[in-house]
Amino acid sequence: MFTRRHFFKSAGAAAVSAAAVSRVGAASLPEAVVQTDARTQPPPAPGNGRHFNPVVTLNGWSLPWRMNRGVKEFHLVAEPVVRELAPGMKANLWGYNGQSPGPTIEVVEGDRVRIFVTNRLPEHTSIHWHGQRLPNGMDGIMGLTQPGIPPGKTFVYEFEAKRPGTFMYHPHADEMVQMAMGMMGFWVTHPKDHRFMQVDRDFVFLLSGYDIEPGTATPKVNTMLDFNLWTFNSRVFPGIDSMNVRQGDKVRVRVGNLTMTNHPIHLHGHEFTVTGTDGGWTPPASRWPEVTTDIAVGQMRAVEFIADAPGDWAFHCHKSHHTMNAMGHAVPTMIGVDHAGVAEKINKLVPDYMVMGDKGGSMDGMEMPLPPNTLPMMTGDGPYGSVEMGGMFTVLKVRKEQKRGDYTDPGWYRHPAGTVAYEWTGELAEPTRSSSAGGKLMPLKQGADLNLNVRKPSGHTGHN
Amino acid sequence: MRTIHWRAPAAACAVVLLAGCSTFSPDGGLDAVSSMTGARIGQPVSFKRDDAALRAAADAVLKQPLSVQGAVQVALAHNSGLKAALAELGISEADLVQAGRLRNPGFSFSRSRAGDEREIERALSVDLIGLITMPIRQRIEQRRFERAQVTAARSAVRLAHDTQKAYFEALAANERARYMEQASQATEASAELARRMARAGNWSALDQAREQAFHAETLDGLDQARLGAVAARETLAQLLGVTAGEGGFVLPERLPALPDTLRPLQNVEQEALASRLDIQAAKADTAETARALGLTRATRLVNVLEAGYINTSTSGEPRKNGYEVSLELPLFDWGGANTHRAEARYMQSLHLAADTALRARSEVRLSHAAYLGAYARARRYRDEIVPLRRQVSNEVLLRYNGMLASVFELLVDAREQIASVQASIDAQRDFWIAETALQAAIHGSGSKE
Ligand SMILES: [Cu+2]
Numbered sequence: 001m002f003t004r005r006h007f008f009k010s011a012g013a014a015a016v017s018a019a020a021v022s023r024v025g026a027a028s029l030p031e032a033v034v035q036t037d038a039r040t041q042p043p044p045a046p047g048n049g050r051h052f053n054p055v056v057t058l059n060g061w062s063l064p065w066r067m068n069r070g071v072k073e074f075h076l077v078a079e080p081v082v083r084e085l086a087p088g089m090k091a092n093l094w095g096y097n098g099q100s101p102g103p104t105i106e107v108v109e110g111d112r113v114r115i116f117v118t119n120r121l122p123e124h125t126s127i128h129w130h131g132q133r134l135p136n137g138m139d140g141i142m143g144l145t146q147p148g149i150p151p152g153k154t155f156v157y158e159f160e161a162k163r164p165g166t167f168m169y170h171p172h173a174d175e176m177v178q179m180a181m182g183m184m185g186f187w188v189t190h191p192k193d194h195r196f197m198q199v200d201r202d203f204v205f206l207l208s209g210y211d212i213e214p215g216t217a218t219p220k221v222n223t224m225l226d227f228n229l230w231t232f233n234s235r236v237f238p239g240i241d242s243m244n245v246r247q248g249d250k251v252r253v254r255v256g257n258l259t260m261t262n263h264p265i266h267l268h269g270h271e272f273t274v275t276g277t278d279g280g281w282t283p284p285a286s287r288w289p290e291v292t293t294d295i296a297v298g299q300m301r302a303v304e305f306i307a308d309a310p311g312d313w314a315f316h317c318h319k320s321h322h323t324m325n326a327m328g329h330a331v332p333t334m335i336g337v338d339h340a341g342v343a344e345k346i347n348k349l350v351p352d353y354m355v356m357g358d359k360g361g362s363m364d365g366m367e368m369p370l371p372p373n374t375l376p377m378m379t380g381d382g383p384y385g386s387v388e389m390g391g392m393f394t395v396l397k398v399r400k401e402q403k404r405g406d407y408t409d410p411g412w413y414r415h416p417a418g419t420v421a422y423e424w425t426g427e428l429a430e431p432t433r434s435s436s437a438g439g440k441l442m443p444l445k446q447g448a449d450l451n452l453n454v455r456k457p458s459g460h461t462g463h464n
Numbered sequence: 465m466r467t468i469h470w471r472a473p474a475a476a477c478a479v480v481l482l483a484g485c486s487t488f489s490p491d492g493g494l495d496a497v498s499s500m501t502g503a504r505i506g507q508p509v510s511f512k513r514d515d516a517a518l519r520a521a522a523d524a525v526l527k528q529p530l531s532v533q534g535a536v537q538v539a540l541a542h543n544s545g546l547k548a549a550l551a552e553l554g555i556s557e558a559d560l561v562q563a564g565r566l567r568n569p570g571f572s573f574s575r576s577r578a579g580d581e582r583e584i585e586r587a588l589s590v591d592l593i594g595l596i597t598m599p600i601r602q603r604i605e606q607r608r609f610e611r612a613q614v615t616a617a618r619s620a621v622r623l624a625h626d627t628q629k630a631y632f633e634a635l636a637a638n639e640r641a642r643y644m645e646q647a648s649q650a651t652e653a654s655a656e657l658a659r660r661m662a663r664a665g666n667w668s669a670l671d672q673a674r675e676q677a678f679h680a681e682t683l684d685g686l687d688q689a690r691l692g693a694v695a696a697r698e699t700l701a702q703l704l705g706v707t708a709g710e711g712g713f714v715l716p717e718r719l720p721a722l723p724d725t726l727r728p729l730q731n732v733e734q735e736a737l738a739s740r741l742d743i744q745a746a747k748a749d750t751a752e753t754a755r756a757l758g759l760t761r762a763t764r765l766v767n768v769l770e771a772g773y774i775n776t777s778t779s780g781e782p783r784k785n786g787y788e789v790s791l792e793l794p795l796f797d798w799g800g801a802n803t804h805r806a807e808a809r810y811m812q813s814l815h816l817a818a819d820t821a822l823r824a825r826s827e828v829r830l831s832h833a834a835y836l837g838a839y840a841r842a843r844r845y846r847d848e849i850v851p852l853r854r855q856v857s858n859e860v861l862l863r864y865n866g867m868l869a870s871v872f873e874l875l876v877d878a879r880e881q882i883a884s885v886q887a888s889i890d891a892q893r894d895f896w897i898a899e900t901a902l903q904a905a906i907h908g909s910g911s912k913e
Contacts, residue, residue: 328868368865
């Protein structure tokens with residue numbers, strides 16, 4: 001048994017540092033390639049096997065394979081990893097081959113696929129190939145279709161990639177813990193005919209949620225719904241790479257949801273259609289235009305659109321709590337609360353105290369020390385200041401001059417003159433207000449005076 | 465009948481000489497008290513009949529924030545209870561002097577007539593028994609005088625310890641009240657904030673009422689703490705013998721810092737055996753009983769033994785102290801029983817002395833253990849708990865900065881931090897009180913005095 005590291009460079013701005021480690025005893029095993037970089041790795045063209053148009057895994061990479069007598073062999077190593085969720089925060093996760101999520105597996109319809117799975121976790125695991133048609137004994141359900149893979153052991157899964165489409169893989173053993181720890185990966189089965197539904201850019205990512213207490217690095221695996229970090233491929237904004245495309249490109253984005261809630265994924269500036277689901281490609285006649293598609297728990301969606309509108313377009317989950325990072329869920333609302341006098345009193349007790357939240361949640365301009373390994377709640381600077389976003393948020397950058405196959409970040413969009421919202425400096429007319437709130441249907445008994453801020457609770461008469 | 469008593473001139477002369485020997489000492493026995501007290505209190509003490517200088521020095525001390533030594537100095541100069549104890553010494557000395565003097569010879573003349581008969585009676589009386597028992601009485605009075613000195617010294621040492629204890633209590637009570645004030649500021653801030661949040665429509669009457677109830681409770685705690693500070697100050701003032709009011713005395717802000725080193729057990733045990741006044745008294749008692757035993761053996765007919773032991777006390781009445789020396793005529797008893805009794809008394813005194821020493825050592829060990837324990841506790845608060853509490857506060861602030869915690873959590877934490885500082889102050893105070901108790905066990909007559 002030996003360990004060997006080698007580095008190779010690939011096209012694109014980001015140098016891929018992939019370390020190959022450990023032949024795990026037997027010379028017959030393919031190398032388990034390890035990725036140490038959390039940046040998006042632009043796809044190399046498939047070197048052998050049948051041709052396909054590779055996908056781009058957002059802040060991820062695709063797993064190399066080897067051909068062995070006509071069988072595509074992959075080697076996944078389930079192991080603890082340290083994943084950078086965004087610059088300034090790292091998480092102790094479990095993943096595959098050095099990262100969480102694990103590498104994307106790309107095969108072609110009809111490929112015979114053999115996947116070696118080595119378990120380097122402290123407990124048993126298994127892999128379920130979510131959405132695949134395969135022999136029942138290859139489905140990866142511990143206890144039902146196979147025994148668990150014990151720590152230190154390697155199991156082999158082998159089946160034919162029958163149906164083209166969008167898939168995922170994840171453990172089906174101690175599932176709640178292992179998925180809460182980040183064990184998952186993307187799988188794409190490309191159609192036999194690479195011109196079928198061909199697009200210019202094909203982005204893929206998984207949705208996952210973590211509950212990592214501020215000042216810590218390991219997710220709380222017993223959290224059920226109250227996660228505080230919502231991720232694309234185990235990254236949070238501003239750590240999520242932008243999707244950089246050429247104007248006029250046909251773009252596909254494939255999203256798989258392995259969280260415990262649904263995510264309405266929303267794109268600005270374009271309409272898209274859902275062209276693929278868990279069950280395969282949608283018939284063109286059934287598609288309708290949308291700007292938001294809800295991706296339910298355990299589902300996958302492929303959306304397609306023509307990126308015809310140049311600019312920097314927001315792309316995010318529309319649940320606003322999913323576009324911010326860890327925040328105090330029990331923090332009371334301070335909006336409109338007068339702090340005069342009280343702040344000074346508190347300052348005597350807590351010298352570094354600053355009033356926050358009395359004008360809203362915005363923290364712009366405030367740079368304050370946080371617990372270690374903790375990201376600010378809403379952050380990320382754009383050309384006009386703070387974007388005040390976190391979590392499931394990224395930007396689709398559409399540029400005329402972006403070259404085909406070039407995935408590098410073109411920088412901020414330069415708006416043509418007169419196309420940016422601007423301040424109005426003219427007169428402001430007084431708006432006309434209704435004086436008959438409630439109307440005739442349910443007239444208010446107390447009248448329309450609902451000025452809460454003026455009425456004070458007094459004595460036993462209660463409050464309004 | 466005619467009775468004329470005459471005395472030999474030589475005897476009369478001897479009487480005059482003896483009487484001339486007994487006079488008052490220039491210091492009234494106070495110097496011995498001073499030196500006994502000074503060695504035990506740890507600062508020079510000077511008791512004088514005219515204590516104007518003493519009082520002046522103490523008054524100078526009162527002008528500055530009081531140190532613990534300063535407090536003891538003031539108490540020794542001003543405390544009326546101690547002065548009463550010192551006055552007792554004067555009474556004892558008077559008794560001693562009195563014992564060295566014979567009653568004046570008396571002369572009486574009477575003339576009576578019964579019918580025709582006249583009788584003129586002239587008598588010159590001399591206190592013969594007094595003369596014979598004078599050396600014995602003098603020795604007994606001397607011993608009583610010495611005891612009075614020890615008693616006075618014990619009062620002074622006890623006063624010093626009581627003052628120290630009250631001093632630490634008063635300082636801690638002050639600090640406690642001051643910190644409670646901070647806690648009440650924290651609850652006042654949250655109560656006020658809660659009120660404004662309810663007014664802005666952000667908080668329910670329930671949450672607001674909770675915060676305000678908490679504030680009211682804290683205010684109650686503050687009142688208690690303030691009252692405690694007043695009570696502790698008054699107690700100290702009583703011991704100091706000055707007023708607790710304006711111009712009485714000024715206390716420093718903080719308790720003294722903990723010492724770096726502690727007194728080892730072996731030293732304090734030995735020191736206690738050498739220095740404890742009850743042990744010394746027991747030893748002196750034994751020596752005195754031994755002397756009495758010798759005397760009884762020698763004279764047999766002089767019942768000296770009763771002397772030291774007429775020391776009765778009835779509840780509610782002042783302790784009776786005295787002696788009785790009686791001369792017996794050796795008609796029926798040649799003093800054998802007296803000797804036996806004297807021997808038994810001697811043995812009793814020996815056992816009592818041994819018991820006193822045993823108790824003293826035990827008390828010192830116990831006080832020393834308490835002193836070590838109090839020190840460890842105060843150190844833990846100072847070096848671990850309070851710094852950790854501070855760290856917790858810093859961490860809560862970091863969470864507040866990230867909008868991960870609310871301002872109320874900051875304020876709750878501020879209260880908790882204040883509570884731990886208070887507990888730390890109490891631990892520090894307890895150490896100094898334990899230290900005082902240890903001193904009392906070493907130098908006084910036990911930790912419970
Ligand atoms: Cu979402």
